[in-house]
Amino acid sequence: MDPQSPYNDLPWDLIVSALQGELSPEEALLFQQWLASSADNRGTYERLQGLWKEGMTDYVFYRQANADGAWKELQQRMVGDGGRNLQEGGKRAEEEADEIEARVDEISEGAARGKNRVLMMKWAAVAAVVLLLVGGEWWYVSQRGQQYATAEGEVRQVPLPDGSTVGMSEQTQIRVEPGYNKTDRKLVLISGTAMFKVAHVADRPFVVEMGDVSIKDIGTWFTITRSADSIKVLVWEGKVAFVDDKTGETRELTEGREESFYVAERRFGEAGIRHYQLRFDDQSLDAVAAGLEKQFGRKIRLSDTVMAQKRLTIHLNGETFEDAIKTVCASLNLEYRVENGVYILKSKE
């Protein structure tokens, strides 16, 4: 093998997916054929598998190894050892002073009792301050919840007690509200981009708050990007409600759909679609409308049953809902109007 360009002949796509357990049935078949074709291939994969699994187990510890910091600690300990000797000398001097003080106390017990009382009062005051600080901190933490932040270039996974997870992109701040998973499940996305994978719990809604708007989840997987100007939500799986908390206006977002809220203008933007392709080949309008409703989470009503049986062929590739409706109407010579958020299609007169 050429050491300058090692392993370029290996099926890395398959190997990477195999290590991650993400082979499709077709890929699994190809991968098995590759393994079976030579002992070298099997040996290579075994080595890579060993690297991937056992070889990496201590990396988390390695990341915590700080030679400079540890060296400083070592130096301090060595100085400390010398310091302890000095302290020992100092201790002897203290003991002598105590002895003298004890003799003086014998002469004047009353004065000593007074001194002890002052000392006790001082300790009581210190204890009170400590209690106040500890109590205050507990109160502060319970009031503010748990906050997480990522630095530039840092990505972090935050597991939540209900089994949900938050994947934080770089320069992102979130706060898990106090009492999370007790009566409800509330988080605040303060800034940045976070991906939420939500475990479904029927009686505890999952809510992400972002000032004026919030996301109410119905058991799904979605990403929110919050900047000073806008809040963008993209749903990868399932369904969420994107709510303007002041007006109550709600957008329901389904899989593959994204929508933005513009903070300064207090309005939702035009819904967009990511990563979708819809193909309707010689389908009834009824079936096409049902497919669009499912894809976009919007309501479509057909004005009569005859029109519902009209057939058409359209291929959609990332168009907005509005454009999809216009394409359908143009194909069958229809027109549409919107009433209370419902798109009503009827034949052109």
Next chain:
Amino acid sequence: MNPNEENIWRSIQKQDSQAFENFYKEHYKLFFLTACGYLKDPGLAQEVVNDVFIKVWQEAGTLNIQSSLKSYIYRAVVNRSLNELDKGKRGKLRLGEPSPGKEPFAEPREMEDNELKVRLYRAIDDLPEQCRKVFMMSRFDGLKQQEIANLLGISIKTVKNHITHALKLLHKVLRDWNSLPLWIGVMNYFFRR
């Protein structure tokens, strides 16, 4: 002990703190990782490594090291870690600590494995930032390719390319390492005492 280590050891015996610091920092991660392997506690691992180094520094004048300095300290760290574990199990009853003239015991293979790990982990740290991030998310956060792509705003193909790049590099480190024992054997033959 090879000539280079012998020079270092002589300097340490003469209480040359710079030589001591250089040796400490060069090998700290190996010893730290070794202690962590037993203790699973980074704070305690650092303490154990420092205990051993302080002892070596304080007793350098009387220590009689037959093998290599690195192996001696490695084995002292292993035994000190075992003592810590033992302390946890049996209170204050301790096994004998490494003492002058008595070299602690550990499998040589174990040190090689840990040295290899240090090389692999150093290679991961040296990966380009985005590549390291993808590799970490995939291997340590258990994220699927699609999830990584979504979170970082890149394609699945790019995710795969990053992981492939990291694996190629790690495999190369492993392959280079496996070709080392022959050279180590030759060096040991020439420098044995």
